[in-house]
Amino acid sequence: METTRRNFLQQLGYVSIGFSLMGAAPVPHSFLAPSKMRGSGKRPDQNHINAWLHLLENGKVLIMSGKVELGQGLRTALKQIAAEELDTRLDLIEMQMAETGKTPDEGYTAGSYSIQSSGMAIRNAAASARETVLKMASEKWGIPISQLQLKDGEVIGPKQKISLHQLLAGRQIEQEVGTPSEFKGKTVRRFVGKPVPRKDIEDMVRGNPIFVQDLRFPDMVHARTVRPPSYTSEFVSMNESDFDTQPGFLKLVRKGNFIGILAEEEYQTIQIMERAKKSVQWKSEDYLPANTPLKDYLKTLPLETKTQEDKGDAQTAIDQSQKRHSASYFKPYIMHAPNGPSCAVAIFEDEKLKIWSHSQGIYPLRNSLAALFKMSEDDIHIIGVPGSGCYGHNAADDAATEAALMAVEYPGRHVRLQWMRDDENGWEPYGTAMIVELKAGLDANGKINGWQYEVWSDGHSNRPDGTPESLLPARFLDEGYGAPGIGYKGGAVRNSVPYYTIDAVNVQSHIFLGPLRTSSLRALGAYANLFALECFMDELAHKADIDPIEFRLMHLKDPRSIDCLQKLRKNTSRIDLAEGEGLGYAFCHYKNETAYFAVAAHVKVDRKNGAVQLKKMWAVIDAGETINPDGLKNQTEGGMIQSASWALKEAVRYDARHITSLDWNSYPILRFPETPETEVEVIDRPDQPPVGAGEVAQGPATAAVINAIFNTTGVRIRELPVTTDALINA
Structure with missing residues (x-):
């Protein structure tokens, strides 16, 4: 355990470095610079404290997380968790996130699991570290632990104190993570539960370099990909000598149906790419x-049918009900639509590959690249860097793969590969189209007797998992990798089983392989399932002539659900509605096991032209123990607004060969002037475990908007997005 100062710095020290951004301001190290901790490509042992935290010579503590900062404020929340357990000021906590061989392998940053998994792992490690160093000081001084405290990087006794660096003599805390006797996040709450500001927000507002798109390295070259006309196109010919005289041209890379351009400057690369598009011939x-209307086409595909829930005799219960109702709902393909198209930087030298990427899973991506390039995982080093816009499995992994392909063909210099807007819109993995059909029966008191639910969906995740098929460029190489297939089927049925108390329920899923490339988009199948379920609940409430909130409360027993809805009703009780305006409500318990969420939408509809104005949205959210209430509100507000955009604007269009929604005109999203006012109330429950909340708003928010439109106009919209033609015709 003994070590010299020099070895300590070489192995565990943390040096912040900056990259020149086109000769301007350096990129902040906290987001873009990898640590200088020396280590192998092996995964840290997560059972040991030093996989999660390192003590630095300058008195600070470096916290390691395998999760990625996606704009959700995770970096700040994890700092709060660590600072609380270590009783250490926030400015003494540094963060190292998502770097292979340095941080733990925590899979993907997805599913609203980051606080539940990484946050609680860091809480355990930090609390274990606190108790370990107090025990060490107790043994060193012969003083009971009860007379010691850890404060801002020092152990303090009745008459003495010592820094952690001195106490450990340059060592790290290598003990296993134990079972701490106390979590200060549950008892003290000096940092946890407080609205600690995110420092990265100011950088974003000022346009400072913060994203992977901002990375610049000395002597860096630029790359672009020449796209084929469709998923199945095959290369025929091109005049490869046509580019040799182009300014800045370095190399044309062709591997099977994959074509890439390398040039000295980015604009030169774009010009050569456009020239190549005209030169290449495809079959x-x-x-x-x-x-064929997409909704009709999807039902013609081969299906894998499975019963998700079968309780009681739903059909008989419906048949014997005094009132019966049925409806069908449809959600089209939608895209991630990030503000900044995907980007990556890669360098290949000394037979090793290094990549900077905004991938949601750096270790799974490394596994897949190792298989693609037939390299050892230890020879691939991936550094996670925030991307400009991420709501699931977008094209980050594809851009990283393309950058790596180009870097291997042009070793020794950093290769920056930036997608264009039409690349992003036309080639990303989309959120799948879905169909939901519902039937239910009501008794004389308006209670639901029986419930039948059917959902049609493609799979909802084709993330890199150790095989190349999930990487878009792989399917165009000579090796003959194909498309990955359906993918994760479980995502299709998320929230398909109603959380409401109903005696007889039958839920069936029908999984197909659709025509477009799909993968994980925020909330997966819960978006369409909750949109349909919560619209149907409103329709049943209308049929029973019962207030929509009261109707939901009739079918709920969980007090936390009831609290959310009652608070929402109170928060919207004094709204004055003008002519042509209405309120809509919706609720969910996400995944039927995590966050609780109730939402209301206030809309105004112009009866002459069908224009929908979303004026305001309210929400009440219960995500258990709240780490950062401001961050939780930000996540919730963002989810509500994005969901409203999906409801009112978004749908992927295509012709017989490829996507046609290639820009912001053909794929419109909600613009700033259209953004509603938002009001979010957080129910903090320190006695409960914290759960993720990044996806909870998606389905209910859309349902609230659709329900509000119905309450305004009497028109029930069941196919997204809402169009002016549909409203006018109705």
Whole structure:
């Protein structure tokens, strides 16, 4: 355990470095610079404290997390958790996130699990570290632990104190993570539960370099990919000598149907790429169902049918009900639509590959790249860097793969590969189209007797998992990798089983392999399932002539659910509605096991032109123990607004060969002037475990908007997005 100062610095020290951004301000080290901790490509042992935290010579503590900062404020929340357990000021906590061989392998940053998994792992490690150093000081001084405290990096006794660095003599805390006797996040709450500001927000507002798109390295070259006309196109020919005289041209990379351009400057690369598009000849065929309504087409595909829930005799209960109702709902393909198209930087030298990427899973990506390049995982080093916009499995892994392909073909210099807007819109993995059909029966008191639910969906995740098929460029290489298939089927049925108390329930899923590339988009299948379920609940309430909130409360027993709805009713009770305006409500218990969420939407509809104005949205959220209430509100507000955009604007369009929604005109999103006012109330429950909340708003928020439109106009919209034509015709 003994070590010299020099070895300590080489192995465990933390040096902040900055990259030149086109000769301007350096990129902040806290987001873009990897640590200088020396280590192998092996995964740290997560059972040991030093996998999660390192003590630095300058008195600070370096916290390691395998999760990625995606704009959700995770970096700040994890700092709060660590600072609380270590009783240490926030400015003495440094963060190292998502770097292979340095941080723990925590899989993907997805599913609203980051606080539940990484946050609680860090809480355990930090609390274990606190108790370990107090025990060490107790033994050193012969003083009972009850007379000692850890404060701002020092152990303090009745008459003495010592820094952690001195106490450990340059060592790290290598003990296993134990079972701490106390979590200060549950008892003291000096930092946890407080609205600690995110320092990265100011950088974003000022346009300072913070994203992977901002990375610049000395002597860096630029790359672009020449896209084929469709998923199935095959290369025929091109004049490869046509580019040799182009300014800045370095190399044309062609591997099977994959074509890439390398040049000295970014604009030069774009010009050469455009020239290449005109030069290359492809063999393409029509294969997309452009002439068949998508909802009809999806039901013609082969299906894998499975019963998700079968309780009581739902059909008989419905048949014997005094009132019966049925409805069908449809959600189209939608895209991630990030503000900044995907980007990555890679360098290949000394037979090793180093990549900077905004991937949601650096270790799974490394596994897949190792298989693709037939390299050892230890020879691939990936550093997670925030991307400009991420709501699931977008094209980050694809851009990283393309940058790596180009870097291997042009070793020794950093290769920056930036997608164009039409690349991003046309080639990312989309959120799948879905169909939901519902039937239910009501008794004389308006209670639901029976419930039948059917959902049609593609899979909802084709993330990198150790095989190349999930990486878009792989399917165009000579090796013959194909498309990955359906993917994660479980995402399709998320929240398909109603959380409401109903005696007879039958839920069936029908999984298909659709025509477009799909993967994880925020909330996965819960978005369409909750949109349909919560609209149907409103329709049943209308049929029973019962207030929509009261109708939901009739079918709920969980007091936390009831609290959310009652608080929402109170918060919206004094709203004055003008002519042409209405309120809509919705609720969910996300995944039927995590956060509780109730939402209301206030809309105004112009009866002449069908225009919908979303004026305000309210929400009440219960995510258990709240780490940062401001961050939780930000997540919730963002989810509500994005969901409203999906409801009112967004749908992927295509012709017989490829996507046609390639810009912001053909794929409109909610703009700033259209953004509603938001009001979010957080119910903090320190006695409960914290749960994720990044996806909870998606389905209910859309349902609230649709329900508000119905309450304004009497028109029930069941197919997204809402169009002016549909409203006018109705």
